[in-house]
Amino acid sequence: MELNHIIWDWNGTLLDDRWLCVDAINKSLLLRNLPVIDENRYLEIFCFPVEKYYLKLGFDFEKEPFTISGSEFIKNYNSRFHEPKLHEGVIHLLDFVKTEGITQSILSAGKQEYVDDWVIHHQLKDYFIKVLGIDNHYASGKTTLGMKWINEMEYDPDKVLMVGDTLHDLEVANAMGIKCVLVAQGHTSYTRLRDTGAFVFNDLFEFKSYLQNSLPVNGSIGT
Numbered sequence: 561m562e563l564n565h566i567i568w569d570w571n572g573t574l575l576d577d578r579w580l581c582v583d584a585i586n587k588s589l590l591l592r593n594l595p596v597i598d599e600n601r602y603l604e605i606f607c608f609p610v611e612k613y614y615l616k617l618g619f620d621f622e623k624e625p626f627t628i629s630g631s632e633f634i635k636n637y638n639s640r641f642h643e644p645k646l647h648e649g650v651i652h653l654l655d656f657v658k659t660e661g662i663t664q665s666i667l668s669a670g671k672q673e674y675v676d677d678w679v680i681h682h683q684l685k686d687y688f689i690k691v692l693g694i695d696n697h698y699a700s701g702k703t704t705l706g707m708k709w710i711n712e713m714e715y716d717p718d719k720v721l722m723v724g725d726t727l728h729d730l731e732v733a734n735a736m737g738i739k740c741v742l743v744a745q746g747h748t749s750y751t752r753l754r755d756t757g758a759f760v761f762n763d764l765f766e767f768k769s770y771l772q773n774s775l776p777v778n779g780s781i782g783t
Contacts, residue, residue, distance in 0.1 A: 563662055564715040569724035570668035570675055572746020577644035578602065584636035588629055594618040603749040608728035642681055647745060649764045654687045656768060660775055665690040667709060669702040703732050710736040723767065730758050743767055
């Protein structure tokens with residue numbers, strides 16, 4: 561299949577922020593005398609919609625609406641907003657894709673203004689023809705955004721690939737009618753990703769090797 565465009569998820573896929581997500585949620589858990597989690601536990605329970613993830617952690621929305629704990633998490637996260645770094649190999653990978661003549665975009669469940677800030681902060685703006693984030697900070701609306709983007713872009717959906725790190729990224733890609741590969745260095749364990757039946761890579765280096773071995777000079781990728 562010819563590959564014309566790659567849609568990247570942001571948090572967890574390009575940005576290495578799992579540690580901060582665990583730190584931020586643990587602050588909220590401690591305030592409510594709920595058990596804190598480590599990164600291994602996080603990888604096994606994080607999910608979308610994020611309200612479901614909060615329920616797994618022990619939050620009680622009958623006592624306190626999700627908007628309170630959800631906003632609290634964002635405040636905790638944003639207090640260290642620029643500390644997460646890109647995953648190793650991101651720049652070389654984006655450069656490689658660009659030199660292959662494949663255009664790129666970001667589709668994120670992060671708020672638009674946050675994603676724009678991250679892209680500028682990490683000096684990545686020139687790599688992407690579109691940077692898409694949602695209009696709220698509760699990680700809701702990525703599927704709708706993705707559907708709109710695939711309908712707007714000039715490429716055949718069969719020639720577009722999504723790269724993500726969560727089960728939700730696969731769900732979004734399926735709704736968009738495009739192929740998806742998953743990278744297990746973000747917010748979901750390798751086992752959970754593998755169990756979906758999707759193509760799963762341990763990290764971006766593995767994914768780059770896959771592209772290098774699969775892309776002939778005309779920018780096509782085997783299925």
